[in-house]
Amino acid sequence: MRLAQKIILMTGAAGGIGLAAAERFVAEGARVVLVDRDEETLARACAGLGSAASYAVADVTRPEAVERAVRDTLARHGGIDVFVANAGIEGAVAPLEDYPLDAFEQVMSVNVRGVFLGLKYVIPVMRARGGSIIITSSGAGTSGIPKLSAYVASKHAVIGLMRTAALENARYGIRVNTVNPGPVETRMMRSIEDGNAPGDGEVVKRKMTAAVPLRRYAQPEEIAAVMAFLASDDSSYCTGSVYPVDGGGGA
Numbered sequence: 001m002r003l004a005q006k007i008i009l010m011t012g013a014a015g016g017i018g019l020a021a022a023e024r025f026v027a028e029g030a031r032v033v034l035v036d037r038d039e040e041t042l043a044r045a046c047a048g049l050g051s052a053a054s055y056a057v058a059d060v061t062r063p064e065a066v067e068r069a070v071r072d073t074l075a076r077h078g079g080i081d082v083f084v085a086n087a088g089i090e091g092a093v094a095p096l097e098d099y100p101l102d103a104f105e106q107v108m109s110v111n112v113r114g115v116f117l118g119l120k121y122v123i124p125v126m127r128a129r130g131g132s133i134i135i136t137s138s139g140a141g142t143s144g145i146p147k148l149s150a151y152v153a154s155k156h157a158v159i160g161l162m163r164t165a166a167l168e169n170a171r172y173g174i175r176v177n178t179v180n181p182g183p184v185e186t187r188m189m190r191s192i193e194d195g196n197a198p199g200d201g202e203v204v205k206r207k208m209t210a211a212v213p214l215r216r217y218a219q220p221e222e223i224a225a226v227m228a229f230l231a232s233d234d235s236s237y238c239t240g241s242v243y244p245v246d247g248g249g250g251a
Contacts, residue, residue: 012087093195130173182246213248
């Protein structure tokens with residue numbers, strides 16, 4: 001029960017890595033506020049998590065929505081010990097010169113502006129008692145991937161936000177790190193696979209799997225396990241760092 005009595009606010013919490021992390025946090029004793037855009041999906045996720053979970057509907061690109069989610073969490077629990085900025089989208093799959101401008105702007109809005117707004121409104125609250133901030137980046141945050149220019153750029157950008165926030169807030173006892181997953185068995189990977197080979201995504205998956213030294217995709221629960229470590233006091237001397245969870249893909 002490493003997370004007993006900790007209050008965790010998490011965006012992008014209704015599915016995939018987010019839901020797996022919420023389940024892990026609750027199992028380790030935390031109370032979790034799940035943030036996502038779809039209330040029906042959030043309500044269903046909370047029902048499966050029990051009384052330790054509640055939710056706030058918010059679009060992470062809208063300042064007033066993010067601020068309201070933070071305010072609601074304070075009203076329910078009196079503070080925030082851990083913030084997990086997990087909301088993200090993959091965008092289009094296309095060569096850079098053909099990449100749609102509107103898709104690029106949407107990816108940057110959700111993946112970068114969304115993280116920035118979360119930090120902007122959560123950090124002042126967390127300074128009262130310190131804690132941990134975890135930002136979901138990607139293996140794409142430290143390397144390039146063809147046909148995913150917006151996604152790659154956004155995941156590099158949040159590492160910059162993390163390092164800045166870590167330096168600015170160390171004196172308040174706030175630790176800030178990124179988790180950088182490789183391929184994970186989620187909807188997002190199905191979208192990327194199909195985007196690279198419409199109707200034949202399984203071929204892409206086999207090629208991507210072959211490039212991973214462990215020869216498989218991660219399960220969402222494996223990413224959640226690293227998030228739980230960073231949320232806990234076991235990581236009390238860890239800040240300003242990038243944590244790959246990629247099966248050796250970055251080696």
